[in-house]
Amino acid sequence: MARAISPQRKFLTTGAAWAVGLLIFFPILWTILTSFKTEAQAIASPPIFLNFDWTLENYAVVQERSNYVRFLMNSIIIAGGSTLLGVIIAVPAAWSMAFVPSKRTKDILLWMLSTKMLPAVGVLYPMYLIFIKLGLLDTRTGLVVVLMLINLPIIIWMLYTYFKEIPGEILEAARMDGANLRSEILYVLTPMAIPGIASTMLLNFILAWNEAFWTLNLTAAQAAPLTAFIASYSSPEGLFYAKLSAASTMAIAPILILGWFSQKQLVRGLTFGAVK
Amino acid sequence: MPPARKVIDMATKASRSAARIMMAPAVVLLLGWMLVPLTMTVWFSFRTYLPLRGGDQGFAGFQNYARFLTSSAFWPSVYTTLLIVGGVLVITVCLGVLLAILLDQPIWGQGVVRILVIAPFFVMPTVSALVWKNMFMDPVNGLFAHLFKFFGAQPVVWLTDAALPSIILIVSWQWLPFATLILLTAIQSLDSEQLEAAEMDGAPALKRFWFIALPHLGRAITVVILIQTIFLLSIFAEIFVTTQGAFDTRTLTYLIFQRITDSQNIGLGSAGGVYAIILANIVAVFLMRIVGKNLDA
Numbered sequence: 001m002a003r004a005i006s007p008q009r010k011f012l013t014t015g016a017a018w019a020v021g022l023l024i025f026f027p028i029l030w031t032i033l034t035s036f037k038t039e040a041q042a043i044a045s046p047p048i049f050l051n052f053d054w055t056l057e058n059y060a061v062v063q064e065r066s067n068y069v070r071f072l073m074n075s076i077i078i079a080g081g082s083t084l085l086g087v088i089i090a091v092p093a094a095w096s097m098a099f100v101p102s103k104r105t106k107d108i109l110l111w112m113l114s115t116k117m118l119p120a121v122g123v124l125y126p127m128y129l130i131f132i133k134l135g136l137l138d139t140r141t142g143l144v145v146v147l148m149l150i151n152l153p154i155i156i157w158m159l160y161t162y163f164k165e166i167p168g169e170i171l172e173a174a175r176m177d178g179a180n181l182r183s184e185i186l187y188v189l190t191p192m193a194i195p196g197i198a199s200t201m202l203l204n205f206i207l208a209w210n211e212a213f214w215t216l217n218l219t220a221a222q223a224a225p226l227t228a229f230i231a232s233y234s235s236p237e238g239l240f241y242a243k244l245s246a247a248s249t250m251a252i253a254p255i256l257i258l259g260w261f262s263q264k265q266l267v268r269g270l271t272f273g274a275v276k
Numbered sequence: 277m278p279p280a281r282k283v284i285d286m287a288t289k290a291s292r293s294a295a296r297i298m299m300a301p302a303v304v305l306l307l308g309w310m311l312v313p314l315t316m317t318v319w320f321s322f323r324t325y326l327p328l329r330g331g332d333q334g335f336a337g338f339q340n341y342a343r344f345l346t347s348s349a350f351w352p353s354v355y356t357t358l359l360i361v362g363g364v365l366v367i368t369v370c371l372g373v374l375l376a377i378l379l380d381q382p383i384w385g386q387g388v389v390r391i392l393v394i395a396p397f398f399v400m401p402t403v404s405a406l407v408w409k410n411m412f413m414d415p416v417n418g419l420f421a422h423l424f425k426f427f428g429a430q431p432v433v434w435l436t437d438a439a440l441p442s443i444i445l446i447v448s449w450q451w452l453p454f455a456t457l458i459l460l461t462a463i464q465s466l467d468s469e470q471l472e473a474a475e476m477d478g479a480p481a482l483k484r485f486w487f488i489a490l491p492h493l494g495r496a497i498t499v500v501i502l503i504q505t506i507f508l509l510s511i512f513a514e515i516f517v518t519t520q521g522a523f524d525t526r527t528l529t530y531l532i533f534q535r536i537t538d539s540q541n542i543g544l545g546s547a548g549g550v551y552a553i554i555l556a557n558i559v560a561v562f563l564m565r566i567v568g569k570n571l572d573a
Contacts, residue, residue: 005382014383020375021392024452028395030419031407043417046426093302096295106571108303110564115310117560119510121532122549125542126316149309156302181294210400212513227513230402234409234517241411248403259398260391266454267461270503272567275458275496 028252035059035245042241058246066229068250075225075251077140078215079208082147083155083201089148090155091197095189097156098163099171109160113272116153120213131218138220146218147208155204158269162196163189199265202258209255226251314553321546328540340547344535353531356440356524361508363444364451365501371448372455372500373493377485379456380463390460397453401513408446409435409518439523446514451507455500462496463489495566502563509556528552 022029034042036054062068097105127146128137136142166189174188212227219228230251233244267275321340324333344350379390396404412419413434421431434442466489474484510529519525521534532552535545 010382010384013378013381014385017378017381017383017389018385020378021389024449025392025395027404027407027412027449028399030411031403034411045417045422047419047422089301089305092298096298100291100295102292102295106568108299109571110568112302112306113567114557114560114564115306117506117556117563118310118314119529119549119552119556121510121512121529121536122553122556123313123317124533124549125320125536125545126313129316130313149305152302152306181291206398210398212401213510216402216513216516227400227402230400230406231513231517233406234402239410239414239417241417244406244410248407252399252403255398255400256395259394263390263394263457266394266397267458270454271458271499275462275499 028256031245032249033245034241035249037242037245039240039242042245058242059250062243062247062250066232066247068229068247071224071226071229072250074140074223075209075227078143078147078223078225079205081140081144082151082208083204085144086148086152086155086204087159087197087201090152090159090200091193094156094159094163095185095193098160098166099168099189109157112153112156116150120150124217127214127218137218138222138224140223142218143215143223143225146214147211150211150214151204151207154207154269154272155200157272158200158203158265159193159196161268162200163193165196166192199262200269202262203265203269206255206258206262317546317549317553319546320542321550323543325542325546326540327542336543340543341550344544344547344551349526349531352524353526353528357509357527357529359440360444360447360511360527361505363441364448364508365504367444367448368451368455368504369497369500371452372459373490373497375452375456376459376463377489379460393456394453396449397451397457399450401450401511402517404450405446405514405517408442408449413442435518436523439519439525443514443518443525446518447508447511450514451504454504458500459493459496462493466492499563499566502559502566505559506556506563509552509559528555 033049035058036056037048037052038055038057041048041052097109131137131142134142136145170188170192171184174184179188209225210227212231215225215227216231219225230247233247322336322338324336324339325331326333375393379386379393383389410418415421415431415433418431418434420434424431432438471484471488474488479487511527512529512533515521515525515527515530521527521530526534528548529552532545532548535541535548539545
C-alpha cells in the first residue's frame, strides 16, 4: 500500500511513538543505568541520569555476596531442561495431530490447552506433598518436570500450528515413494520443521525463565533460580538500589536479548492461533 | 479400489496406530498432571487437615467450603481480585488499542520502538515488582517521590496508602506489551482498501476508527481479555514481593496461598483452591470456544 503521507505527519507520529516507547521502556533503562552507579549516586537527590562515574563494582559485589552464578546456572538448567524435555515429548504428539488428524484431534488439543488454565495455587499443597514424597523439593529435577508440564500445552500448540503449515502433499509423495514412518520424519519433516521447533523452544525458554509461582514455592537454598534470588531482595537489601539494579539487570538481560528474536512467536504462542 | 489407493489406506492405518503411540506420552503426562493433584485438592477440601495442629482430623463435609465463603477475608479478596483484573484489563486494552494504532503508522525506527514497547513483557515478575516498589514508589528515594518534591507536593507512600492502584500500575506495565502486540498483529491484517474507501468517501478519522477498525479488532480484544484474565487471576509474585497481601491487596489467589502456607489449614485452603479452579474454568470455557472456532477455519 502506498498511501501518501505528509512528512509533517510522519514527523509527528514518529515523535509520539518514540516518546511513548521510551516512557514504557524507562523503568528498564533506569535499572540498567542505576546498576552502574555507586549506592550514593543511586539515591542522589535530585536523581542523576547520565553524568555519574560508571562503575562495575555492584556486579562484583552481587556475585561475591550471594554467588549469583549459582542462581544463574539454576535458571539456565531449569528453563533449558524443561524446554528440551517438553519439546522431546511434544514433537511426536504435535506431529501426529497435524499429519494424522482424527475426529478427536480438536478435542484433544482443546483439552490440553485447558490444563494450562488450572490455577497453580489450587494444587499448591498436593504438589508440595508429592515433591516431599519423591524427594524433589528444592531440586532442579523437580522444577524441570513441573515447568515442563505447565508449558507442555503451549509447546504442543505452537508446534501443531507450525506443522500444520507444512504441505501434506509432500508427505503423500514420500509415502508413495515407499518411505516408512521413520524416514518420513527424519528426512522429510525434520528439515522443514526445524525453524518452527526453534521458535517454540525460544518462547518457552523465556516463559520458563520468568515463571514465578512454582520457582518461588518449591525451592529454597539449593535449586533457587534467578526469580527466587531477586525475590530475596524484597527484604531491606532491596533498598541498596545499585546492587538491586545490578542483580536485576543480570537476571533480565539474557531474556531481553532472546525476546528481541521472539516477538513474532509471542503472538502465535500465547493466543493459540486465535489471532493471526 | 485401485491399487494405489489401497497402499495409501494401509499406510494411513499403520500411521494411525503409530500416531496414537506418539501422542501417548504427552496425553498421559497431562492427564496425570491434571488428575493427581486435582483429586488430592478435592480430597483435602473435604477434610479437617491441619498439619501443625493434629494432622488429618477426619471428614469435614462441606464445612471448609462454607467457612471459606463466610470468612471475613473472602469478600474483600474477591473485590480486590476484581479490581486488579478489571483495572489492568481496562488500562491495557484501552492503551493497547491506541498504541497499536500509533505503531501501525509509518514512522522512522518502527522496529526499535516496537522493541521498546514490548520489552517489559520479558522482565521477570519479581524484578519488575521490586524495581517499581523500591526505585519508583519508595516514599524517600523513589523517582516518584523526587518528582512530587520537584513540584512541591508531598510524596505518596505508594504501597501502603495507594497499594491497590500501585499494584495495578505494575501489572499493567507488564501486560501492556502483550495487549499491544496482539492488537497490532490484528490491525495489520485489517483491509486497508476498506479504510481508504471510507477516507475517500469523506469519513472522518474518528468515524473510520469507530465503525471499521474497532469492529475488526473485536475478536482480538476478546482474545486479549480472556487470556489476560486467566493469567491475571493468578498473579502472585507481584504481591508476594511488594505488600504480601497487606493494605487491601489480598487477592483470592493470595488468600488461598496464605491459608495453606501461613495458617497451615489445608482443608480450608483446598476448598478455596476448588473455588479458584471453578472460576478459572468459567473464563476458560469462553476462551476455548473462540480458539475452537478458529481450529475449524
